[in-house]
Structure formats: structure tokens, C-alpha cells
Amino acid sequence: MTTTMDRRSLLSRAALGATGLVAATAMGSLAPEAAFAAQTPDAGQPDPNFAEGVITGRNQDLLQVQGSDGRLHRIQLTGVTSVWKLRPTTIDQARIGDGLYARGVLLPDGILAAEAIWVNIVNLTVAITAIGRNGVQFDHHGQKVVGHVQSGTTAAVYNGTPAVSDLSMLTVGRHAQVIGAWRPGTNEIDIATIYTSN
Amino acid sequence: MGTLAAAQPLLIALILAWSGYGKLTSPDQADRTALPRLLGESGTARPGWFGASRAVAAYRGVAVLEIVIALLLLRSWAIGAVAAVALSVGFTGFLVYSKIVVPEASCGCAGKSAKPVGNRAIGRALLLLATAGLAATASTAWWSAGVGLLVLVVEAAAFAMLSAELDRYWLLPLRRLRIRLGHPYAGTASDDTPLVATQRRVLLSPAYRAVDGLLRSDIHDYWDDEDWRYVSYAAKYDGRRATAVFAVPHQNSTPSAIRVAVVDEEGLTLYRPTVLATAG
Numbered sequence: 001m002t003t004t005m006d007r008r009s010l011l012s013r014a015a016l017g018a019t020g021l022v023a024a025t026a027m028g029s030l031a032p033e034a035a036f037a038a039q040t041p042d043a044g045q046p047d048p049n050f051a052e053g054v055i056t057g058r059n060q061d062l063l064q065v066q067g068s069d070g071r072l073h074r075i076q077l078t079g080v081t082s083v084w085k086l087r088p089t090t091i092d093q094a095r096i097g098d099g100l101y102a103r104g105v106l107l108p109d110g111i112l113a114a115e116a117i118w119v120n121i122v123n124l125t126v127a128i129t130a131i132g133r134n135g136v137q138f139d140h141h142g143q144k145v146v147g148h149v150q151s152g153t154t155a156a157v158y159n160g161t162p163a164v165s166d167l168s169m170l171t172v173g174r175h176a177q178v179i180g181a182w183r184p185g186t187n188e189i190d191i192a193t194i195y196t197s198n
Numbered sequence: 199m200g201t202l203a204a205a206q207p208l209l210i211a212l213i214l215a216w217s218g219y220g221k222l223t224s225p226d227q228a229d230r231t232a233l234p235r236l237l238g239e240s241g242t243a244r245p246g247w248f249g250a251s252r253a254v255a256a257y258r259g260v261a262v263l264e265i266v267i268a269l270l271l272l273r274s275w276a277i278g279a280v281a282a283v284a285l286s287v288g289f290t291g292f293l294v295y296s297k298i299v300v301p302e303a304s305c306g307c308a309g310k311s312a313k314p315v316g317n318r319a320i321g322r323a324l325l326l327l328a329t330a331g332l333a334a335t336a337s338t339a340w341w342s343a344g345v346g347l348l349v350l351v352v353e354a355a356a357f358a359m360l361s362a363e364l365d366r367y368w369l370l371p372l373r374r375l376r377i378r379l380g381h382p383y384a385g386t387a388s389d390d391t392p393l394v395a396t397q398r399r400v401l402l403s404p405a406y407r408a409v410d411g412l413l414r415s416d417i418h419d420y421w422d423d424e425d426w427r428y429v430s431y432a433a434k435y436d437g438r439r440a441t442a443v444f445a446v447p448h449q450n451s452t453p454s455a456i457r458v459a460v461v462d463e464e465g466l467t468l469y470r471p472t473v474l475a476t477a478g
Contacts, residue, residue: 008421012428014459014467015445021467080432080439082415087393115432116415129365130373133382142304142312149383155392163395166387172373173366193394 048106051075055098061091074111075102085119086181086190087153094119097184120182122189128174147191157195169198201346206333208340209350210282211271218264220309221257228257231306232296275340279333286327293320313362322360393420396427400444405458408471409442435460435468
């Protein structure tokens, strides 16, 4: 934990300009082609640097993922992989049974070295049908979905204005777009952001 | 009891007419019900009878049957009541089949509703069956039922409450009123800025445009320190692994106030754009 704090304070000082800048030429070539060296997918082929599916196994930080198209993926998480599960979190939060999207670089041995994964993320267009203390009830094209509010995380965007934590302007009958984290095996989600009007 | 039974045909006729009208005006609804599966049409719709798909044709057929029975009930109520019993048995059977075999299918009972068949729809069909059964025992015509007609108001209300299609006319306004009296999330407002608000400011900032091509991940870490919120991303700079860290001031909301630095694994600052103010 102390290393995390040290790294954070170092990054904070760097962002505010309190650290010296390394001369760029000391780092070697700054040729623009280096930035675009990542391979691009062939037209009509699945993007090799992307994977989606359900986590069926986990060995340390190597995930086994069954894609919805039946393909099997092996996904390597590292300390620099960004993990979203309702909020940016740590790699230990990716559990068996979770669904995920992963983006990274496909290594020659077939393992996808993940740079970013999004766990259980859903993006739903819904109508708000009820608001209660144990959650917001949505109608998602006829299916009932229960959205749970997570204090400190759930945010609302009203009429496109900046997000706020105030959910008291949610209205029954309004349409909404919800970004959230699905609770596997249920029709329930935790709400990250709800976009609606008031 | 006699007048009560005698009054029923009027109610059944109104319900069947409403239901038949709903089916006729939105025949596309047929594809959302369990009808395609029942008629062996699952998957792509094939031309069946009369040029329309078999499900749509059957759906229209049921609608016409409902309206014919409704007219019968108004005139020859004794025959109509027996026909309505048979129809309600059919409805109940179809809905139970639908709930078991195609759980995601909608009821299609009275036009547009995407709701899957639930206990309410089956309850409504059973209520219709009971009403039709009662009507079959009637010995006088509905227009001589007298006070029995008043009971229909209560029954109609029961039907309305079991109809998901009518929820927006009474259930949603009730819930809206309930929330106006006391919102369950009235206490959620706080001074903390949600991360998604910070993220949006970062995405719209000149600092983000300066390093966009270097970023490799989504938000990796974030933290607050005094007047700033920091957001870090995994980045690649000149082929080396690095971290891009944004500093977002809490107070100053101008896009150019957001700063960024690219820091390598050893903690050396590799890149820090400085002329952001003019880029905004």
C-alpha cells in the first residue's frame, strides 16, 4: 500500500510540474510511426486485440474466458491493466462467472495482454418504472431490471449537464440510459451513471 | 345474483372489443408473442396464410373472433357467453403455454406491450373466464340487469389493475405522486465530484488532446489530494511503458486548467505539454 501511496504522490508532483523533465532526445527516436506500430485488424476479421466473454477460470492473473461466439480467450492481467467494475478497481476483482470486455495486445503465444478490461459492464436504454429505497426499477424493452444505488459511486447526468451524486431528480416514467455493473445470474445491476432528463 | 350474472355480458363485450381493436391496430405485435413458436414459425417469419406470416394471420383471426363474440354478447348473450367461456379457456391455456415455453414472449393481449407474460396477465384471463362462466348462468338480458350494472364498475377496475397496458394511466402517476411526497434518494446530494464528471472534463481538455495518442488503458487509478483530483492512465511513450497522470482542479473549471504529465516506470517525467492554455 505504501508503494501505491508513493507512486501516487510522485505522479501528483509530476502532473503539477514539480519534477524535472527528462530531455526527450535522451529517450531515443520520437518518430511518429513508433506510436502507430500496433497491428491493425484485417477487414472482416475479428479484432485480435479485443476479447469478450465470461470468465470460466482464473489462474493467478491469467483469465480463461469463453466468448459469446464460442471462442476461448486467455487474458493476462498485469499491474498496469485498468480494471473497471462499477468503478476503476484492482485486478483481483475479476472473478469466475463475471462477464468482461478486454482490450490489449495479442502476444505470439495467443495470450491477450490486457491493457484495459471492463467487468460486467452494461449499457442499457430503459424507462424508469419505480423508485424505491432498495433500488430503481427499470423497464428494459419489456424486461424488468433492478438498479441498485451505490453511495459514493452512483452518479446522475440530467439533461447532459455535468454528473452529480444527487439522485433526487430521478422521475418515474422518464427514459434513461444506464451504465452499470451487472450482478451475474440476476436481473440486477449496480448503477454507475444514469443519464436522464428532469 | 341473478342481476349480477345478467350484467356480465356487457363487461365481457367491452373487454373483448378493446382487446380485439388493440390486436387489429398493431398486428406486428404477433411476432412478440408465443404465436410464432406455437405455429411452428420460430426464427424468421415465413409467408403463411393470406400473404402475412401465420402468426400475424392467426393474431388477426383472434381479433376478429373477439369482436364477433363481443357483438354476440350484446345481442344473443346466451350464445355469446358460452363462446366467451371457450375463448377465455383458450386465452388462459395460451398464456400458460407462453409463460412456460417462451418466457420472454409478450402477451399480445390488447395491442402494444413488450412486457413478458406474467401472473397478472394470467390472472386477467382467469378473471375473464370466471366472468364468462358467471354470464353463462344468466337468465335475463344485460339491459334489464339494473343495479347489477353498478358492480361492473368494480370489476372493470379489477381488470384495469391486471392490465399492464394501462399501467401508465394510473400506476405510474401514483408512483410519481408517491415520489413527490418524499423521494427515496432525497439525501444523495453531496459536494463530492463523481468520477464520471472528472472524466468528462479530462476528455474535453487540451491536456487530453495533447496525450490522447499515448494512452493505452481506461482510468487506472484516481485519488484526491487537497485542491486537485488526479486520474492516471497506462500509456506508452516512445515504445516504453509509462503512466499519464492528469491533475484536475476542484475549483477552477476552465478546460485549460487541467494539467498532464507522462511519467515512466522509474518515476522520470518524460513529457509535459506546457502551452495548453493557447490550445484551448
